[in-house]
Amino acid sequence: MADLNNKVVFNENAIFALSKSKSPSEVTLRSAEWAVITQIDGHKTVKDISDLLSMGNDEANGLFQELIQKELIELQSMDEDKIEYVPPDFFKMLEAELTKVIGPVAPLILDDTIMEMDTTKDHCLPERIPELIEMVSEEIVDSQKKVKFQQIMLNQLKGMM
Amino acid sequence: MSQRWLQEIVNLEGVEGVFIASNRAKIIDKIGLDLKDSQLEALSLRILRIVAGYHINSQKVNEVEFYWQNLYVIGKVSNEFILVTFCKTPKVLSLLRITLNVTMANILEDKKFIKIIKNHVADRVFALEKGDTDEIEKNLISKLK
Numbered sequence: 001m002a003d004l005n006n007k008v009v010f011n012e013n014a015i016f017a018l019s020k021s022k023s024p025s026e027v028t029l030r031s032a033e034w035a036v037i038t039q040i041d042g043h044k045t046v047k048d049i050s051d052l053l054s055m056g057n058d059e060a061n062g063l064f065q066e067l068i069q070k071e072l073i074e075l076q077s078m079d080e081d082k083i084e085y086v087p088p089d090f091f092k093m094l095e096a097e098l099t100k101v102i103g104p105v106a107p108l109i110l111d112d113t114i115m116e117m118d119t120t121k122d123h124c125l126p127e128r129i130p131e132l133i134e135m136v137s138e139e140i141v142d143s144q145k146k147v148k149f150q151q152i153m154l155n156q157l158k159g160m161m
Numbered sequence: 162m163s164q165r166w167l168q169e170i171v172n173l174e175g176v177e178g179v180f181i182a183s184n185r186a187k188i189i190d191k192i193g194l195d196l197k198d199s200q201l202e203a204l205s206l207r208i209l210r211i212v213a214g215y216h217i218n219s220q221k222v223n224e225v226e227f228y229w230q231n232l233y234v235i236g237k238v239s240n241e242f243i244l245v246t247f248c249k250t251p252k253v254l255s256l257l258r259i260t261l262n263v264t265m266a267n268i269l270e271d272k273k274f275i276k277i278i279k280n281h282v283a284d285r286v287f288a289l290e291k292g293d294t295d296e297i298e299k300n301l302i303s304k305l306k
Binding site: 130131133134137146147150151153154157 | 253255256258259260262263265266
């Protein structure tokens, strides 16, 4: 991942996490660097963060490189070509299954939960789906129906993860 | 027969091992664990005592989670048995919890397995009295009688 100048090579799909060895409070940071640090959560890509902070690619790249050099962030994952997000069909299936159990309120519950998880249907990573299923399951009062729903979703997950 | 279900749990990332114990803290089946049955029985008893403690306060507890010897432990409790999982890291906790819920349901649907488990079920209060107990615990257990 590192080139001859000790620079970490990453693309806009790279995901960073905060360093476990060093805290941002130990170093002096510019406000732009702080802005990036506050957005790093182990889920957002470089592109997500640069879009949120209205930064250009070069500016974002520079800020990430500085934070890497200061050992405040670590590259968590990166797909060289394209990050595989959860396909839209999965959400359609999830919504249909949830509707069978809790009725027409299911789409609203699903949308609210996705928003609560700070993600979107278009940019949801597969590893976050179990968390989503667990959260929406909390809306199912009947314990037998809850397990049945989780059973169906678990079978779907096996094909995805 | 329970090995298939336990294997599904232990296949998850971060899971070190899993075992099933009766409500008398007798080990029924285990997989991926380098621990003596006596240690697992002591742990089962501890979980049963925690659940019983809540029961005294009229609170129904189905799941207990805690750290033990640097391992994250999830104890799922039913009327017939307990399912205890050891994780190195709670990295895939949501997936693990869903898998455990489904596994519990599968086991409860298996009449043969439930028959085996029920052969181990006796007076739960009697089981709780086993092992070391301090005065507070003795007092709490007496309230269950």
